[in-house]
Amino acid sequence: MARMSWHEACQLDSSLLSLDHFFKVPPSYAQTLTGGLTNRCWKVVLPNGDSYVWRPNTPITKAFSISRFQEYQILSAIESSSVGPKPIAVNEHGLLVEWIEGESLTDSLAFDDLLKMLLKVHQLDTSRVPVAPFSYTARVDHYWLQIKKELKTESYQSLYQRWRSAPNLADVGKVLCHFDLAGYNMVKTEMGNRVIDWEYASIADPRLDLTLSIMVFEEKPLEAVYRYCQLGEVEGVDDWAEGVLAWQPRTMMMAMLWYLLAYQLWGEAEYLEQAELLKSQLTVDDAPPQE
Structure with a gap:
């Protein structure tokens, strides 16, 4: 995973700019997440240590018929089960969910x-x-x-x-x-x-x-x-x-x-x-x- 400042991350992926109004304090840094094939996602870390995953909309997600709004609706509907990550926010640029710490x-x-x-x-x-x-x-x-x-x-x-x-x-x-x-x-x-x-x-x-x-x-x-x-x-x-x-x-x-x-x-x-x-x-x- 490549770690960089929030400013650098936003320069690499402009979809991250859509989160500026969401965070009261700018994130400390962001990391690219490896492993996903269709989802080139980011780990976003705040100064207090809270972490999130940003799942952007891209031409790739469109090609594979992936809807971040549908993903948000599903995660919201099953949130009480704690099986998946908690959905935090969704907009036309992507989906923000909680970071699940573990192995x-x-x-x-x-x-x-x-x-x-x-x-x-x-x-x-x-x-x-x-x-x-x-x-x-x-x-x-x-x-x-x-x-x-x-x-x-x-x-x-x-x-x-x-x-x-x-x-x-x-x-x-x-x-x-x-x-x-x-x-x-x-x-x-x-x-x-x-x-x-x-x-x-x-x-x-x-x-x-x-x-x-x-x-x-x-x-x-x-x-x-x-x-x-x-x-x-x-x-x-x-x-x-x-x-x-x-x-x-x-x-x-x-x-x-x-x-x-x-x-x-x-x-x-x-x-x-x-x-x-x-x-x-x-x-x-x-x-x-x-x-």
């Missing part, structure tokens, strides 16, 4: 602990979350339409067209989903594990959220589903297993497009390599998509 679980999170946190998130009351339900097809279409023609090879297009529709599944309800829950977005605190980076969160099929976390952890899908249902005393295991298996190729395709768009935006070879890897794993044959 990153990037390299030390057990899969059971991840499943327990997923269950906790999925069981939060969503009746006061004023956001529209997530649309898988709209999201992948949004990614695809922004990708330049020269990157849209025939193999990428075939996979996109094959998996762009949501599966027809038994209804298990819609819940709050984080959509990027892994160790790198969890912090171990004195009060227990907490979750950060809610920019992709929405109301959706919990099996989609579970599938994404299974993919990051590289766990066996069926074993992971059974463990999730066991820990959460969730009934209808077959519907959950069928759902995760149906979402699996679709989440891979969505991630493939995400990496392809990220490569277009940043030009870093590692993103294209990830897109190519996912493409190779999604073998196209003449069989119809699994529903």
Whole structure:
């Protein structure tokens, strides 16, 4: 993390200037936060030691269909649960949230602990979350339409067209989903594990959220589903297993497009390599998509 004076930080990122009226006393310094792919965020520290995270709006957040206002609404609705950071302020330039002090679980999170946190998130009351339900097809279409023609090879297009529709599944309800829950977005605190980076969160099929976390952890899908249902005393295991298996190729395709768009935006070879890897794993044959 690069540490610099508040004045220097504002020169680097003009969105920070929108906070000048919020703080009674100018911050002592700001630090760039590493780790986030779509969120180039700042840690802002006041003279009294209070710390915050500034999550700006950028062309990158727009490209990935991220709304800081939606993120603020979700964090406000679940604030009493203390699962996520407390939202402090939001404006057209970004979102200010509390800094959660603790130890990153990037390299030390057990899969059971991840499943327990997923269950906790999925069981939060969503009746006061004023956001529209997530649309898988709209999201992948949004990614695809922004990708330049020269990157849209025939193999990428075939996979996109094959998996762009949501599966027809038994209804298990819609819940709050984080959509990027892994160790790198969890912090171990004195009060227990907490979750950060809610920019992709929405109301959706919990099996989609579970599938994404299974993919990051590289766990066996069926074993992971059974463990999730066991820990959460969730009934209808077959519907959950069928759902995760149906979402699996679709989440891979969505991630493939995400990496392809990220490569277009940043030009870093590692993103294209990830897109190519996912493409190779999604073998196209003449069989119809699994529903």
